[in-house]
Amino acid sequence: MTPILELKGITKTYGGVPAVDGVNFTLNRGEVHALCGENGAGKSTLTKIMAGVVEPSAGELLLEGKKVQFRNPVEAQREGIAMVFQETSLVPTMTVGQNLYLGNEKFFNRLRGLYIASQQLLQSLNFKVDPTKTVSELGAAQKQMVEIARAVLHKARVIIFDEPTATLTPEEKRYFFDLIRKLKGDGVSIIFISHALEEALEISDRITIMRDSKLIVSDDTVNFDRERIIREMVGRDLSNTLYGKKQTVRPAGKRVLSVQNLRMGTMVRNTSFSVFSGQITGVFGLIGSGRTETFKVVAGVIKRDYTHGGKVLFNDRPVRYRVPASAVAEGIAYITEDRKVDGFFETMSISRNIYAGALAKERLGHMLTSSSTEKNVGQAWREKLNIRSVTAEANVIELSGGNQQKVVIAKSLIQNPKLVIFDEPTRGVDVGAVAEIHDIIRKLADEGLAVVMISSYLPEIMLLSDRILVSRQGRIVEEFNGLEATQEKIMYASIH
Amino acid sequence: MLKQLKRMRDRFFGTGEADTSVPVLDGPLKPNQLLENAEVFFEGPALEDLCVAADGRLIVASGNALVSVSEASDSQLLVSLEQPIQALTTYRDGIVAATSGSLHFVGGHFDGKKHQIAKASFAGCINALCEHPDGSIIISEGSGRHPYVDWSRDLLTDGDSGQVLQYHPETDQLQLLKQGLKYPYGALVDEQGNIYTSESWGHRIIQITDRVAYSVYQDLPGYPSRLIKAGAGGYWLTVFAPRNQLVEFVLRETGFKNDMMATVDPKYWIAPALSSGHDFIEPLQQGGVRQMGQLKPWAPARSYGLVVRLDADFQPLFSLQSRVGGDHHGVTAVAEFQGSLLVLSKGASKVLRIPLSDIQ
Numbered sequence: 132m133t134p135i136l137e138l139k140g141i142t143k144t145y146g147g148v149p150a151v152d153g154v155n156f157t158l159n160r161g162e163v164h165a166l167c168g169e170n171g172a173g174k175s176t177l178t179k180i181m182a183g184v185v186e187p188s189a190g191e192l193l194l195e196g197k198k199v200q201f202r203n204p205v206e207a208q209r210e211g212i213a214m215v216f217q218e219t220s221l222v223p224t225m226t227v228g229q230n231l232y233l234g235n236e237k238f239f240n241r242l243r244g245l246y247i248a249s250q251q252l253l254q255s256l257n258f259k260v261d262p263t264k265t266v267s268e269l270g271a272a273q274k275q276m277v278e279i280a281r282a283v284l285h286k287a288r289v290i291i292f293d294e295p296t297a298t299l300t301p302e303e304k305r306y307f308f309d310l311i312r313k314l315k316g317d318g319v320s321i322i323f324i325s326h327a328l329e330e331a332l333e334i335s336d337r338i339t340i341m342r343d344s345k346l347i348v349s350d351d352t353v354n355f356d357r358e359r360i361i362r363e364m365v366g367r368d369l370s371n372t373l374y375g376k377k378q379t380v381r382p383a384g385k386r387v388l389s390v391q392n393l394r395m396g397t398m399v400r401n402t403s404f405s406v407f408s409g410q411i412t413g414v415f416g417l418i419g420s421g422r423t424e425t426f427k428v429v430a431g432v433i434k435r436d437y438t439h440g441g442k443v444l445f446n447d448r449p450v451r452y453r454v455p456a457s458a459v460a461e462g463i464a465y466i467t468e469d470r471k472v473d474g475f476f477e478t479m480s481i482s483r484n485i486y487a488g489a490l491a492k493e494r495l496g497h498m499l500t501s502s503s504t505e506k507n508v509g510q511a512w513r514e515k516l517n518i519r520s521v522t523a524e525a526n527v528i529e530l531s532g533g534n535q536q537k538v539v540i541a542k543s544l545i546q547n548p549k550l551v552i553f554d555e556p557t558r559g560v561d562v563g564a565v566a567e568i569h570d571i572i573r574k575l576a577d578e579g580l581a582v583v584m585i586s587s588y589l590p591e592i593m594l595l596s597d598r599i600l601v602s603r604q605g606r607i608v609e610e611f612n613g614l615e616a617t618q619e620k621i622m623y624a625s626i627h
Numbered sequence: 628m629l630k631q632l633k634r635m636r637d638r639f640f641g642t643g644e645a646d647t648s649v650p651v652l653d654g655p656l657k658p659n660q661l662l663e664n665a666e667v668f669f670e671g672p673a674l675e676d677l678c679v680a681a682d683g684r685l686i687v688a689s690g691n692a693l694v695s696v697s698e699a700s701d702s703q704l705l706v707s708l709e710q711p712i713q714a715l716t717t718y719r720d721g722i723v724a725a726t727s728g729s730l731h732f733v734g735g736h737f738d739g740k741k742h743q744i745a746k747a748s749f750a751g752c753i754n755a756l757c758e759h760p761d762g763s764i765i766i767s768e769g770s771g772r773h774p775y776v777d778w779s780r781d782l783l784t785d786g787d788s789g790q791v792l793q794y795h796p797e798t799d800q801l802q803l804l805k806q807g808l809k810y811p812y813g814a815l816v817d818e819q820g821n822i823y824t825s826e827s828w829g830h831r832i833i834q835i836t837d838r839v840a841y842s843v844y845q846d847l848p849g850y851p852s853r854l855i856k857a858g859a860g861g862y863w864l865t866v867f868a869p870r871n872q873l874v875e876f877v878l879r880e881t882g883f884k885n886d887m888m889a890t891v892d893p894k895y896w897i898a899p900a901l902s903s904g905h906d907f908i909e910p911l912q913q914g915g916v917r918q919m920g921q922l923k924p925w926a927p928a929r930s931y932g933l934v935v936r937l938d939a940d941f942q943p944l945f946s947l948q949s950r951v952g953g954d955h956h957g958v959t960a961v962a963e964f965q966g967s968l969l970v971l972s973k974g975a976s977k978v979l980r981i982p983l984s985d986i987q
Binding site: 385386407438439440444598600610612 | 639640641642646647648649650651653654655657842845846872940942943944
């Protein structure tokens with residue numbers, strides 16, 4: 132049977148450097164095809180070529196056996212190829228309904244009818260999103276849902292999902308997988324890019340692995356296991372480093388943070404917990420459980436309720452930060468979950484981003500900046516955290532997700548914090564960089580710092596945490612020792 | 628004037644002094660049932676304090692009596708005093724016991740000696756003793772206004788009349804080390820001769836140097852009591868009851884608590900208790916957060932048994948607890964005895980034994 136999509140010898144070079152190098156790839160009708168690889172392996176470029184976002188430098192693209200050439204995404208969409216991007220391409224000032232039907236407007240549009248149609252579509256996909264809400268009001272997961280709904284609405288024959296589940300809760304993931312199975316049943320072919328390997332193993336029929344811009348292997352999913360995928364992806368065996376069983380836990384040091392009856396609107400509801408030095412405190416909770424908001428209050432990113440908002444003691448001293456700068460000055464570093472929005476200045480260099488972190492700590496101390504200090508600082512941290520780039524003067528936007536995350540970490544660590552809060556530190560980061568980021572987190576705890584790691588990924592929480600706090604409905608509801616915790620216990624506490 | 632305005636603002640916004648938040652029992656203080664499941668080593672009426680004598684015997688204060696307890700839990704009366712014993716310590720080759728007004732020397736060099744404490748504003752609230760390497764005895768006196776049995780009244784009246792004293796048996800000289808403390812309950816001297824006490828209503832452990840108190844561990848989630856040195860280094864601390872928001876709230880409501888003390892039987896006061904569950908008229912004893920048929924682990928409990936193992940810097944390492952629904956509450960004393968930790972639950976009037984090898 133002719134494959135629905137076939138790529139022959141596809142190459143794409145940027146300034147002579149290949150991003151995709153001579154790739155031959157086939158996608159069968161009604162097939163779920165997982166595309167795996169480290170950040171920078173060339174997955175996104177390859178799929179962008181399929182979706183008409185990027186034109187190939189060489190090679191040919193065959194759709195149902197016929198040679199095609201897409202000059203833009205609209206042409207690809209007309210042929211039934213849709214792509215759901217990792218960074219959503221929705222218009223933030225428009226409503227969900229308007230975004231869904233963007234480009235398909237009629238001469239006269241009736242908003243009510245548009246919202247009813249949107250509501251029906253979203254409900255049929257089990258997505259709990261209000262079509263009348265503006266997109267800017269939505270969380271990351273809900274934006275992703277709207278993107279997926281838009282692809283379904285356009286009746287695409289090939290849908291490419293780039294990291295679709297990174298922001299979804301386990302329940303939403305289940306719905307999403309059901310949706311993929313339904314689309315597959317309808318004959319839609321799906322390309323699924325994911326760093327969550329067990330998802331690729333669960334949902335796909337075939338897996339293709341890319342490394343260093345080349346296609347390494349393409350085989351039926353039954354022939355893969357987690358270890359093989361990792362080995363092919365990174366060219367070495369990392370499975371023990373990433374998923375080994377925790378043998379010991381660090382003892383608690385001095386109580387660095389004591390949160391008592393903290394309250395912030397409806398998101399954080401009378402939560403109490405402590406964080407100790409020399410330990411990694413893992414915080415697990417489903418999206419909406421208030422875990423991020425709790426620590427954003429601690430770090431002064433958002434304010435707690437003014438009346439009866441509870442108490443936060445940092446090093447046994449009551450604190451109430453009105454701006455993050457005050458928290459930074461006292462030694463609290465919050466490393467955001469949304470690095471692209473809050474984490475770095477994308478058009479600035481690595482050095483400048485890291486130096487900006489140092490300047491933030493000094494508050495008004497540095498009226499004049501020093502370009503030589505900036506360079507030295509950038510170079511030193513680039514080496515320390517193994518940030519891979521041609522020079523420290525490379526712009527952050529040019530880096531892969533893992534290296535971008537390392538820049539965000541360096542920007543905070545240069546502030547010499549006493550408490551470091553990592554929010555989803557490895558989201559959208561490839562496995563090689565995950566291991567490196569895990570090492571950075573471990574080292575900080577070994578050096579005696581109090582480390583908090585918020586993560587939705589249970590194996591990561593269980594591997595790194597010395598103690599695990601579970602958040603549910605705006606409260607910390609359970610605490611586990613790192614050795615006694617099991618996935619079942621944590622999940623039970625986070626739901627019941 | 629400014630203080631009044633600040634107080635009004637705090638009361639309106641629930642901040643500062645009016646904030647009733649209490650720290651949570653987590654990390655090394657995470658609830659467990661080690662005390663509740665511990666073996667009962669000895670039971671007796673009105674148990675108050677215990678210590679291990681220089682000859683290795685375990686000495687327990689039970690009402691007016693000092694009894695020696697052997698490994699087989701057999702007890703032998705050593706002496707019976709005129710008043711209930713409030714505190715106990717080993718002193719050289721003998722024992723010193725404190726009653727409400729005096730110190731009694733039993734055995735050893737000063738055997739039979741009795742020192743009547745005579746000083747202004749003395750209510751007889753001696754609650755802990757400790758031998759100093761210089762031959763003196765450190766005395767912790769919880770309150771200068773209320774007797775020992777009336778400790779909850781001292782809490783409800785914002786008691787800060789506690790003192791730490793130093794008594795020299797050779798000269799009968801009594802020296803004031805620090806006054807104005809919020810119910811000191813515990814006396815400890817380390818190898819360097821530094822003096823420590825726990826301040827129950829201040830929820831902290833303090834070091835007293837030159838009449839100045841420094842916090843070494845503060846904002847405890849309970850009311851700390853006696854301290855001893857641990858054989859393996861560090862210290863053992865007993866916490867006789869946990870703090871809770873209801874009590875913290877009552878403490879800030881002056882009118883209400885005065886009315887309560889004037890009109891209600893003390894056993895029904897909203898105040899910490901050493902034991903609970905004896906009477907259905909008692910105020911809410913436990914948090915009672917019950918979901919899906921299970922008492923949730925974070926439910927606060929008013930009556931609680933808690934022993935905290937501290938390191939040499941007074942930071943908690945782990946704890947032994949008796950939880951909601953348990954019996955071994957109101958822990959006021961511990962001692963290391965023949966490879967075990969003996970815990971005195973005043974609320975249950977029992978001495979519990981836990982092998983140190985099981986918990987270290």
